[in-house]
């Protein structure tokens with residue numbers, strides 16, 4: 597499983613257009629109460645069109661990176677194990693917006709920390725370095741706009757994790773499970789198992805959204 601996004605450029609694009617939308621509040625053909633924090637741009641404006649194009653570039657860039665990393669991993673596996681046959685790559689993105697039809701209407705769906713779970717769609721829900729990850733099949737639940745969680749989700753922020761988690765016990769947890777891990781110093785604690793929610797509870801809470809196809813157990817983790 598390879599987990600990598602657009603390496604911050606997607607965030608920068610979203611931030612830039614969100615700031616633009618906030619600055620244009622009140623000058624738009626629609627109004628959203630300020631406290632909802634949902635500034636928007638008309639899709640038929642230059643800014644709206646450019647946002648969608650730039651966001652798609654970031655999504656494509658992230659996928660190209662994952663494909664490249666996957667090719668390197670496959671080449672390394674083949675070097676050791678000889679020829680290996682692989683099934684189709686499962687690609688999952690999150691933090692993106694897309695035009696979709698829900699409840700009979702065309703709407704723009706923004707998935708942040710969430711991903712698509714259309715009926716029959718294969719997806720991946722990662723846990724953490726020390727817990728299971730899941731290959732899933734979407735159930736297309738309309739109430740969730742056909743979405744599921746993108747992962748276990750954070751129990752605490754990165755800085756908080758570096759401050760609060762105990763380095764020795766986080767390492768011990770992984771060592772005990774026999775997982776080759778990537779936690780060396782306090783700065784790595786931001787992605788230690790203790791900073792994420794319990795994936796088994798998260799999966800139990802979204803039984804109506806996805807069905808589990810395969811439960812994956814971590815053996816080794818490499819952090820870039």
Ligand SMILES: Nc1nc2c(ncn2[C@@H]2O[C@H](COP(=O)(O)O)[C@@H](O)[C@H]2O)c(=O)[nH]1
Pocket residue numbers: 599722723724725726728729746747748749750787792814817
């Ligand atoms: N299997 C692993 N899952 C991981 C790891 N680090 C994080 N995660 C999970 O992914 C989601 C999303 O992460 P994000 O960085 O895109 O927000 C997160 O909620 C965790 O559940 C890992 O090393 N291995």
Ligand SMILES: [Mn+2]
Pocket residue numbers: 600601690
């Ligand atoms: Mn991610």
